[in-house]
Amino acid sequence: SQTIHQWPATLVQPVGSPLSLECTVEGTSNPNLYWYRQAAGRGLQLLFYSVGIGQISSEVPQNLSASRPQDRQFILSSKKLLLSDSGFYLCAWIWDGEQFFGPGTRLTVL
Amino acid sequence: AQSVAQPEDQVNVAEGNPLTVKCTYSVSGNPYLFWYVQYPNRGLQFLLKYITGDNLVKGSYGFEAEFNKSQTSFHLKKPSALVSDSALYFCAVRDPYSGAGSYQLTFGKGTKLSVIP
Numbered sequence: 001s002q003t004i005h006q007w008p009a010t011l012v013q014p015v016g017s018p019l020s021l022e023c024t025v026e027g028t029s030n031p032n033l034y035w036y037r038q039a040a041g042r043g044l045q046l047l048f049y050s051v052g053i054g055q056i057s058s059e060v061p062q063n064l065s066a067s068r069p070q071d072r073q074f075i076l077s078s079k080k081l082l083l084s085d086s087g088f089y090l091c092a093w094i095w096d097g098e099q100f101f102g103p104g105t106r107l108t109v110l
Numbered sequence: 111a112q113s114v115a116q117p118e119d120q121v122n123v124a125e126g127n128p129l130t131v132k133c134t135y136s137v138s139g140n141p142y143l144f145w146y147v148q149y150p151n152r153g154l155q156f157l158l159k160y161i162t163g164d165n166l167v168k169g170s171y172g173f174e175a176e177f178n179k180s181q182t183s184f185h186l187k188k189p190s191a192l193v194s195d196s197a198l199y200f201c202a203v204r205d206p207y208s209g210a211g212s213y214q215l216t217f218g219k220g221t222k223l224s225v226i227p
Contacts (some may be wrong), residue, residue, distance in 0.1 A: 006153075034214075043219040044154075044200070091154055096144065098214055099160070099202075100155035 006091050006102040013109055019064075019078040021105050023091030026072065032094040035066055039087045041107035050074060058108040081109045088104075112137040116218035122149045124226050131186040131221045133162045142204040143184040144215065145175055147218030152163045154200060160184060171195070191225045198222050 007022045025031050035047040046059045048066035056066050063082050067075045076092060086109045091102040113136045123129045135141055142161050146154040159171025165177045175186045186199060199222075201213040 042198075044217045046214065049214065050206045088151075092154075095202075098144070098146075098156055098159060100156060104151070106151065 002095060002100070003091075004091060004093055004100060004102040006032060006089075006105050008105060009103065010106045011083050011108070013107065015083055016080050017110055019076070019081050019085070019107070021076040021089055023076075023102055023109070024072055024073040025074075025093050028093070028095065029051055032097065033068065034092040035074065035076050036090040037087045038094065044090065045080070047076070068086075083109050086107050111193075112141075112203050112216045113215055114200075114201050114203050114218040116201055116221045118221050119219075120222045120224065122224045122226060125193055127188050127193040127222065129188050129195070129200075129225070131199050131223060133184045133186065135183050135200060135203045136182065137179060137202070137203055139205060141184075142206055143175070143177060144202040144204070145169065145173070145186050146200045146202065146217075148200065148220075149197050150223045157186070157199075180217075190203075193225045193227050196223055196225045 003026045005007055005024045032051050034049045035045045037046050037047055049057050050068045053068055053071055064078050089105045092099045115134045116171050117132055121131055133193055144159045145157040148154045158167050158175055160167045160177045168174045173188050177184050177191050198220045200220050201218040204215050
C-alpha cells in the first residue's frame with residue numbers, strides 16, 4: 001500500500017535559521033507531489049508542486065524553495081526563516097485523481 | 111480560475127441530529143469535487159469525491175455529499191452526528207481542464223464542526 005511520511009513532526013527554529021522539511025512516499029513511482037502551508041489551523045495554501053524529478057513549480061513567491069532529488073522525495077527549504085513562515089506544512093501526493101496527505105510538520109519560528 | 115467557498119466558519123450541532131456543512135464552487139468546466147476532514151495537528155483525510163454520475167455521493171464514516179450543478183453546490187451531510195465527528199472540514203475543487211497534469215486542488219477555508227453531547 002502507498003504511504004506518505006513527513007519529517008520532522010514538529011520543529012521550533014529561530015528567525016534567520018535555515019529550514020529543511022522532508023516528505024517521502026512509499027509504494028508508488030513517479031507521483032505528483034505537493035507542499036501546502038496551513039496557517040492558524042485553517043485554509044491551505046499551495047506552495048509548490050512537482051510532476052517529476054527535478055521539476056518544481058512554484059505557486060506563491062516567498063521565502064521558501066523546494067527540490068525533488070529523488071522520485072519519491074520532496075524537500076521544502078529555506079535559507080533564512082521569517083516569523084511569517086510559522087505554520088503547519090503538509091505534503092500530499094496524487095493517486096487515482098485524489099490527493100492524499102502526510103501527517104504534517106508543525107513549524108514555529110521564534 | 112477555480113474557487114471554493116465555505117460560507118460558515120463554524121457549525122454547531124447536537125449529537126444525534128443531522129448535520130450539513132456547506133460548500134459552493136466556481137469552475138469553468140465540469141468540476142471534480144472533494145471533501146476532506148482534519149483532526150487537530152493531523153494531515154487531511156479524504157472523505158469522498160464527486161467526478162461524474164449520481165449526484166449523491168457516499169463516503170467514509172457515514173458522510174455523504176450532494177452535487178447540485180444548478181446551484182454549484184456540494185454540501186456535506188450526515189444523518190446523525192457523533193461527537194467524534196468534531197473536526198475541521200475542507201471542500202476542494204479541481205478543474206479537469208486545468209491542464210499541465212498538475213491535478214491542483216483549490217481548497218475552501220474550512221468549516222469547524224462541533225458536535226455537542
